[in-house]
Amino acid sequence: MTAYNAFYAQSGGVTPVINASAAGVIQAASQHPDKINKVYAGEDGILGALFEELIDTSMESEADIEALKMTPSGAFGSCRYKLKSIEEQRAEYERLIDVFKAHDIRYFFYNGGGDSQDTAHKVSQLSDSMGYPITCVGVPKTIDNDLPFTDCSPGFGSVAKYVAISILEASMDVASMSSTSTKVFVMEVMGRHAGWIAAAAGLAADERGLGPDIILFPEVPFDEAAFLAKVAETVKNKGQCSIVVSEGAAYPDGRFLADSGVRDAFGHAQLGGVAPVVTGLIKASLGFKCHWAVCDYLQRAARHIGSKTDVEHAYALGHEAVELAVSGHNAVMPTIVRTSDEPYEWKLGKAPLAEVANVEEKMPTDYISEDGFFITEACRRYLAPLIQGEDYPSYRNGLPEYVVLKKYKVAKKLPAFTLTE
Incomplete structure (x- = not known):
């Protein structure tokens, strides 16, 4: 053969x-x-x-x-x-x-x-x-975990682990300083149309009140009034509030909160940073001191x-x-x-x-809490094994000690080629 x-x-x-x-x-x-x-x-x-x-x-x-x-x-x-x-x-x-x-x-x-x-x-x-x-x-x-037919997509579990750890540690930081400093911390994660990464942050929440208090999913149309009321209530009850927002969070009419108006090579909207948008809304309406962070490349490179x-x-x-x-x-x-x-x-x-x-596999409705701001136990059962070990x-x-390959090239046999427009 x-x-x-x-x-x-x-x-x-x-x-x-x-x-x-x-x-x-x-x-x-x-x-x-x-x-x-x-x-x-x-x-x-x-x-x-x-x-x-x-x-x-x-x-x-x-x-x-x-x-x-x-x-x-x-x-x-x-x-x-x-x-x-x-x-x-x-x-x-x-x-x-x-x-x-x-x-x-x-x-x-x-x-x-x-x-x-x-x-x-x-x-x-x-x-x-x-x-x-x-x-x-x-x-x-895909870190977005939105491929159909497969239980999960390689790359997602590690990003989920990074995001859950990051919001866990950040929420502890905010709690330690909230009496005299930052009341609200907003962390932006990737996820254009599917909120799997944002959902993974919910794994950090436990009976001690750590982890995120609010999660904004692309699957849930953004209700500004309900969101601000939830932030105010959380700060009143806990003294601080930690928020995770997916880059694809959108208004009921489908507009991304952070649509920059630019398109990438696949025709997708280039999102311009939703964390500062959300932080701006909180500051303007509630007056709380806020900090925000964008995980961006850090989440998908954290081996x-x-x-x-x-x-x-x-x-x-x-x-x-x-x-x-x-x-x-x-x-x-x-x-x-x-x-x-x-x-x-x-x-x-x-x-x-x-x-x-x-085909994009989005979050099932029974994985999102009734108020639209958190994950359910069914979602936790699905996610928890993927960050293990x-x-x-x-x-x-x-x-x-990461490897950098030598990348020896094969000799070319054909004329040069130019992409068509």
Whole structure:
């Protein structure tokens, strides 16, 4: 049997554990030398294929590939570039096929969220229409936790852990100074349309009154009067108030509280910071001294306190993507299937890319409290296992020892390529 090469790429916003999935793909591929020769990684995601910027992962040491499990961000580079339909962007699709042909690539593994799974699905369709066989398998990833069919998305558990710890510690800080200083602390987290990350902050709340007092979800239309009344009541009863707000919090008419009017490469609204907006409302209406913080990139790069469960999910899904491909499965994405909450148990499944692409899994209504400002016990049962376990990286000179790959390039065989507008 002839062994062919594989193409792996990272897409969209990175996570604390996306490189664990990369390690899973590369190490699993090495176990099938009869079917997969080399794994070429695209530099900066799908752009690496279009520009023929291919990284030969076989040139990296086994130790460095293993160290990817402990390293955050995108080791091979990522991008926000969405392929449109084949009819609209045929030149890009033809270029992909040309590059794959030139480098004997027959396997395509795309590590990303819903938009990325859409790209993987389109490439699988391209394979059929252009007569060049490519086995396409998506590798799930998104801190937003909004992919369908999978119990959770790799990257989310570690971000959830970071957010819960951060609001726990910040709420203790506010409590210690509230009599003479800050009364309200607002922490902004990611989550455009789905409030999973904001919800995870609720795990920090306990019977001692720690953690957040109010959570603002994208799924709940923002009621300014009800919100301000809740803040005032909390400060009156506790002396202070800690708030977590999702970047996608929106008014009843759908306008984001922090819509900057700019769109990114995927056509999504570029959000300009909702924490200062919320803080401004509180100051103007209630007069409390407030502080705010935006987690931004910190939450999705915090591998130093990554969830062990999350790391295990990410690696297993990367590994399983290869197993599915070499077993003849095409246009699918491996998934996490929960079989038990307590103790938390899971297994691997799969879903068709055609049904995964561009679908957002939002928070169920029974996961949000009746007043719309907190999580329910059902939500806590779902979330709690995902932040369990510690998987600390090695440290050197007091800092995590993250790996930086050599990224040896494969010689180009084709003319230069320019993206279409």
